[in-house]
Every structure is written in C-alpha cells, then in structure tokens.
Amino acid sequence: MENIYPYKILFVEDEKAIRENYVTYLKMFFSEVFEAEDGEKAYELYKSKKPDIMIVDINIPKMNGLELLEKIRENDYSTKAIMLTAHSDKSFLLKAVTLKLTKYLVKPISRKEINEALELTISELLKYDVSPIQKINLSLEYSWNVQLKELKHHNNVIELTNKERNFLGLLFSHKNRVFTYEEIFEHVWGYDESITINGLKNMVKRLRKKLPENTILNIFNEGYKINF
Known part of the structure; x- marks a missing residue:
C-alpha cells in the first residue's frame, strides 16, 4: 500500500494501545480514519460517518x-468489513459468511496481513458497483x-416469503x-443441511414470476446475480 485512498475507515478495538497504533498507521493510507472502543460507539459512528470500510475486533464491550x-x-x-478474531472454529466461520466479511484475521495480526486484507477490500470497492440507495427502480x-x-x-x-x-x-x-450457492444457502437458509440446489431453483422459479423477465440471472456452476 503506497497511495492515500479516498475512503473512510472505522477501526473498532477496545484495547487502547492496539487501537491507537493501528489508527496512526491507517492515517498514512486513508483520507479519514475513525475509532471506537466499544460496539455502541462504533454503531453511532457508523451511522454518522458512513465509513466505506470497517475493521472490527470480535471481542468488544457493550455490543x-x-x-x-x-x-x-x-x-x-x-x-466492507474485516473482522479481527481469536476464533477459527466452524461455527464462527459459518456466521462470518452471513455477515459478508471481506476477510477475517486471526490474532495476533501482522501489518502484512492487514495490508493484504485492505488491498482486497479496496479491490472490491473498485470492482463492484454497490448500490446503497433506498429504492431501486x-x-x-x-x-x-x-x-x-x-x-x-x-x-x-x-x-x-421471508x-x-x-x-x-x-x-x-x-x-x-x-x-x-454457498453464500445464498447460508444467508437464506442459515446453512440448513437439508437444503438442495433444486430447492433453491424452485424458489427462483417462483420469484421470476413476480419480477420482470431476466431480473434474476443464473451463472452456470457459480450462482445467481441481479440484473437491473
């Protein structure tokens, strides 16, 4: 990472020394850097500052x-969200899928690891046309x-249906x-072992009758995307 990126970033960590160290480091690369020591303050900053990227430790107080x-x-x-965690068990990884993490990093974390995660995050921001609007026509x-x-x-x-x-x-x-398919299964069914591709296809078939033609596209052997 060598550039100053025009993105706002929120770093959430309850340990003051770690937080201050990383905030100082991140200010070398991002135009605006915010910090929070607990989940409640982080949520208030998220609402008021609208960060593009969040780096969040899993073990923070209040939330x-x-x-x-x-x-x-x-x-x-x-x-975009990067999670810092001491956990690497299956239940956490499955939960992480539903939260659409760009990356999770297991502590202790090196600057090389955080740089690689941020580069991936920036790549996603540049690659995907994300729609934050409230109404899509x-x-x-x-x-x-x-x-x-x-x-x-x-x-x-x-x-x-839900x-x-x-x-x-x-x-x-x-x-x-x-x-x-895996992302869809986890988000919609919570990784219910009984769900099948056919079950997903049947739901899509029903939905297509409720939408304009070609709104939901199937990408062979990959999954689904929206077309508008």
Whole structure:
C-alpha cells in the first residue's frame, strides 16, 4: 500500500494501545480514519460517518463485533468489513459468511496481513458497483425498497416469503456481483443441511414470476446475480 485512498475507515478495538497504533498507521493510507472502543460507539459512528470500510475486533464491550455487524447488515451490504478474531472454529466461520466479511484475521495480526486484507477490500470497492440507495427502480414499473426489503409493482406490494425476501435482499445488495450457492444457502437458509440446489431453483422459479423477465440471472456452476 503506497497511495492515500479516498475512503473512510472505522477501526473498532477496545484495547487502547492496539487501537491507537493501528489508527496512526491507517492515517498514512486513508483520507479519514475513525475509532471506537466499544460496539455502541462504533454503531453511532457508523451511522454518522458512513465509513466505506470497517475493521472490527470480535471481542468488544457493550455490543460485540458479531452483534455490531449483524445490526449493520440488516440494511447495509455495501460497507466492507474485516473482522479481527481469536476464533477459527466452524461455527464462527459459518456466521462470518452471513455477515459478508471481506476477510477475517486471526490474532495476533501482522501489518502484512492487514495490508493484504485492505488491498482486497479496496479491490472490491473498485470492482463492484454497490448500490446503497433506498429504492431501486426496475423495468415495467417494478421497484425494490432496499431498507424494507419490499417488492412493488405499480406501487402495489408483491407478497414475498421471508426466504424470497432475504434472497432478493442479498442479490440487490451488490449490482453485477454473482453470489455463490454457498453464500445464498447460508444467508437464506442459515446453512440448513437439508437444503438442495433444486430447492433453491424452485424458489427462483417462483420469484421470476413476480419480477420482470431476466431480473434474476443464473451463472452456470457459480450462482445467481441481479440484473437491473
């Protein structure tokens, strides 16, 4: 990393010495750097400063890192997140999938590791056209409300199941991004071992009848993406 990047970054860590060290380091590369020592302050800064990137330690007081990102992901899949954790067990990794982490790093963490994670994050910011808007207008007078996860046609609400709503919410969170089958299974079904590709395909078939033609695209052997 050699450039000053025009992104806002929020570093969340309760240990003061570690936090101050990394904040000083990050200011060498980012135009605006904010810091928080607990989850509640981090969430308030997230709402007021709208950071592009968050680096969050999992073990922070008042609201831990997982709870913080779960709250943010209720309406926002555009903010990039790197998780710092002492955990490497399967349950944490499965939970991490639902939070759309760009990277998780197991402590202790070197500057080389943090640099590589940030370079990957910046690459994602440059590569994907992320839509943070509240309403996405589709063809034929269809629309999707990002915050409410609500589909309308001619201003009439189209009935969706919770799984259909979560699936569309995931796809609409990133324009032009292909979401893998594994990501979809985890986000929509919570990694229920009983779900199959056929079950996903049946849901997509039902959804396509509620949307303009070619809104949901299947990418062979990869997954699904939204087209608008």
